[in-house]
Amino acid sequence: MAGNFWQSSHHQQWLLDKTDLIRDRQHDLNILTEEEYQKIFNFFASIIQALGEQLKVRQQVIATATVYFKRFYARNSLKCIDPLLLAPTCVFLASKVEEFGVISNSRVMTTCQTVIKTKFGYAYGQQEFPYRSNHILECEFYLLENLDCCLIVYQPYRPLLLFVQDMGQDDQLLTYAWRIVNDSLRTDVSLLYPPYQIAIAALHIACVMLGNESQKSWFAELNVDMDKIQEIVRAIINLYEMWKSYDEKKEIQGLLAKMPKPKPAPQR
Amino acid sequence: MGDNFQNNKTMAPVMMDYDFKVKTQNERSKVEDLFDFEGCKVGRGTYGHVYKARRKDGSDTKDYALKQIEGTGLSMSACREIALLRELKHPNVINLIRVFLSHTDRKVWLLFDYAEHDLWHIIKFHRAAKANKKSVMVPKGMVKSLLYQILDGIHYLHSNWVLHRDLKPANILVMGEGPERGRVKIADMGFARLFNAPLKPLADLDPVVVTFWYRAPELLLGARHYTKAIDIWAIGCIFAELLTSEPIFHCRQEDIKTSNPYHHDQLDRIFNVMGFPQEKDWEDIKKMPEHATLVKDFKRSNYQNCSLSKYMDRHKIKPDSKAFSLLQRLLLMDPNRRITSEQAMQDPYFTEDPPTTPDVFAGCPIPYPKREFLTDDDQEDKSDSKARQNQQQPNTQQNQVQANSHDHGANNAKRMRMAGPNQGNNATGGGQQEFHQQQQMMFGGQQQGGQSQQQPNFQQRF
Numbered sequence: 001m002a003g004n005f006w007q008s009s010h011h012q013q014w015l016l017d018k019t020d021l022i023r024d025r026q027h028d029l030n031i032l033t034e035e036e037y038q039k040i041f042n043f044f045a046s047i048i049q050a051l052g053e054q055l056k057v058r059q060q061v062i063a064t065a066t067v068y069f070k071r072f073y074a075r076n077s078l079k080c081i082d083p084l085l086l087a088p089t090c091v092f093l094a095s096k097v098e099e100f101g102v103i104s105n106s107r108v109m110t111t112c113q114t115v116i117k118t119k120f121g122y123a124y125g126q127q128e129f130p131y132r133s134n135h136i137l138e139c140e141f142y143l144l145e146n147l148d149c150c151l152i153v154y155q156p157y158r159p160l161l162l163f164v165q166d167m168g169q170d171d172q173l174l175t176y177a178w179r180i181v182n183d184s185l186r187t188d189v190s191l192l193y194p195p196y197q198i199a200i201a202a203l204h205i206a207c208v209m210l211g212n213e214s215q216k217s218w219f220a221e222l223n224v225d226m227d228k229i230q231e232i233v234r235a236i237i238n239l240y241e242m243w244k245s246y247d248e249k250k251e252i253q254g255l256l257a258k259m260p261k262p263k264p265a266p267q268r
Numbered sequence: 269m270g271d272n273f274q275n276n277k278t279m280a281p282v283m284m285d286y287d288f289k290v291k292t293q294n295e296r297s298k299v300e301d302l303f304d305f306e307g308c309k310v311g312r313g314t315y316g317h318v319y320k321a322r323r324k325d326g327s328d329t330k331d332y333a334l335k336q337i338e339g340t341g342l343s344m345s346a347c348r349e350i351a352l353l354r355e356l357k358h359p360n361v362i363n364l365i366r367v368f369l370s371h372t373d374r375k376v377w378l379l380f381d382y383a384e385h386d387l388w389h390i391i392k393f394h395r396a397a398k399a400n401k402k403s404v405m406v407p408k409g410m411v412k413s414l415l416y417q418i419l420d421g422i423h424y425l426h427s428n429w430v431l432h433r434d435l436k437p438a439n440i441l442v443m444g445e446g447p448e449r450g451r452v453k454i455a456d457m458g459f460a461r462l463f464n465a466p467l468k469p470l471a472d473l474d475p476v477v478v479t480f481w482y483r484a485p486e487l488l489l490g491a492r493h494y495t496k497a498i499d500i501w502a503i504g505c506i507f508a509e510l511l512t513s514e515p516i517f518h519c520r521q522e523d524i525k526t527s528n529p530y531h532h533d534q535l536d537r538i539f540n541v542m543g544f545p546q547e548k549d550w551e552d553i554k555k556m557p558e559h560a561t562l563v564k565d566f567k568r569s570n571y572q573n574c575s576l577s578k579y580m581d582r583h584k585i586k587p588d589s590k591a592f593s594l595l596q597r598l599l600l601m602d603p604n605r606r607i608t609s610e611q612a613m614q615d616p617y618f619t620e621d622p623p624t625t626p627d628v629f630a631g632c633p634i635p636y637p638k639r640e641f642l643t644d645d646d647q648e649d650k651s652d653s654k655a656r657q658n659q660q661q662p663n664t665q666q667n668q669v670q671a672n673s674h675d676h677g678a679n680n681a682k683r684m685r686m687a688g689p690n691q692g693n694n695a696t697g698g699g700q701q702e703f704h705q706q707q708q709m710m711f712g713g714q715q716q717g718g719q720s721q722q723q724p725n726f727q728q729r730f
Contacts, residue, residue, distance in 0.1 A: 082284070101344070102343070135283050149367045262284050
């Protein structure tokens with residue numbers, strides 16, 4: 001599925017308004033500060049990335065899974081479904097949609113266990129991954145419902161490739177911009193802006209980082225709303241600023257403890 | 269459900285918030301609450317079951333098709349079907365209205381508009397009529413209109429980089445009476461077929477359901493990727509079948525369970541119709557994975573006198589007609605030379621008389637019966653089904669026998685004709701055309717034409 005972004009559910013249903021987004025998060029933002037909220041998402045994006053890498057899926061699958069995750073919590077509080085369960089569920093669903101192939105239940109489980117233990121011990125201590133494959137399957141139905149069955153997600157990678165080609169630029173710029181697009185998954189931009197704008201913003205940041213002045217005219221000739229591009233640039237730069245003074249290994253346990261959690265059925 | 273998930277030794281987490289769960293449960297509509305479809309199964313196959321459904325609340329009286337996907341949960345093909353159909357919108361592509369997830373039995377239901385007809389049934393009807401030396405009155409331009417709309421739908425899919433991968437008459441639906449009367453709807457894309465392993469999933473399917481008749485020669489020679497050209501070949505096959513009422517590459521299908529793409533008998537059949545490809549006609553044939561097997565198994569000299577024009581001429585399609593010329597461009601052996609859907613739509617065939625019509629029946633009465641309900645064997649003595657069958661199936665005895673003997677998908681399902689107000693199919697709506705001018709036999713007086721292929725070994729989907 002390609003080339004039809006303007007008629008897509010992504011464009012028509014899933015480019016959210018910033019004020020709506022903040023309003024829908026109010027429940028969580030009564031408990032967490034915006035920065036804490038972002039740090040928690042940053043953490044679960046890392047889990048999705050690690051699961052995807054361990055399963056050797058393409059970056060496209062990881063990006064789609066991350067957007068599913070963000071879309072779910074754009075409409076629901078963190079307490080509705082434990083994000084530690086939703087994260088692998090998103091990878092599982094995205095790998096099917098992107099035709100990576102079906103990952104067997106047992107492989108999903110082993111991967112979750114390995115990744116949580118080896119890569120995120122600093123957050124979960126010695127605890128095992130607490131869910132089983134039937135939990136993921138049940139969670140998948142809830143995820144699909146909450147996504148309103150919109151499963152095709154447009155990513156900035158394809159427009160990025162086209163833009164770099166159009167610039168006649170080298171691989172270094174592409175590599176930088178590609179990584180910035182990956183980083184942008186840790187922000188809200190994929191919920192707020194169309195992927196081609198994110199690609200342009202990533203290119204813009206990459207050019208600045210590389211001290212590449214020669215592309216000024218290329219940007220100047222673009223027929224895009226540069227205010228939007230600047231907003232995306234700011235969101236990504238804010239992330240980098242936050243990272244400078246953030247030690248996830250020290251803070252994450254406290255953040256996870258503070259995070260709103262699902263409540264069980266009332267005891268009879 | 270969910271509640272037993274809370275007893276975990278290590279972290280004892282609650283996976284889902286109780287209030288959230290209750291709230292979504294209350295908001296979720298159940299397919300059986302909204303729709304009546306019990307006893308209304310109209311299709312059964314590897315994809316699952318299809319029911320003809322009506323809204324319970326009577327907010328509209330339209331017919332809907334409810335597809336219950338085979339198996340439980342979200343298979344990759346279910347995911348792909350939902351993901352793509354959610355995005356696709358074209359008058360000639362089936363429209364997914366809604367998805368129902370049944371959490372208790374983990375079944376997935378898809379709601380579509382109901383299409384009363386499909387090319388499998390339409391062609392079957394014509395074959396039966398031909399065998400009975402009866403003619404079927406249909407508008408002159410019907411085949412052309414059907415082909416044009418198939419091409420239009422496929423062009424849309426192809427321009428969105430969606431390949432159908434499983435085009436055959438049973439997957440080409442045609443709308444019955446109603447606002448979309450006589451409109452083609454392409455359905456049942458082969459959503460789960462991987463680009464890099466196109467044949468693997470086929471081996472897992474019920475062997476009888478898989479047909480090789482519409483498979484392009486490059487697939488039979490081991491091509492590893494599905495392409496747009498493969499869909500175009502299948503459209504060529506369907507076009508030929510519409511023109512002659514015979515599957516052009518009909519082939520017995522016994523050893524079909526093999527997962528090997530190479531299929532000797534099917535290739536033999538193609539060469540028997542088309543002739544053996546000359547090197548200049550298909551230069552890259554040498555690069556096909558199974559080329560060595562081809563060279564070993566086949567002798568060019570055996571196909572010396574075969575050609576598409578001779579085959580079609582035997583079926584009363586003149587080699588100098590525009591229909592033939594377009595058919596030839598769709599059925600080019602070399603996939604690189606086969607025309608695209610866009611080029612096909614520009615073909616002079618579509619500008620010559622008779623013109624295409626948005627209603628392929630051009631306002632004329634629809635001669636084809638409505639879909640029959642399938643019932644399971646264990647329900648067979650249900651009251652009046654046999655009586656109805658006798659009463660409402662005049663004249664289709666032979667047709668019925670043929671259908672049942674090849675009715676793989678239905679497990680010898682008993683069939684009964686649907687009782688409906690429009691049983692006579694004497695519809696009137698939408699006919700701007702002068703009936704008598706338009707009307708002509710689709711297969712005009714050529715009963716002897718098909719004598720060589722007596723067994724109507726068609727695929728049965730619905």
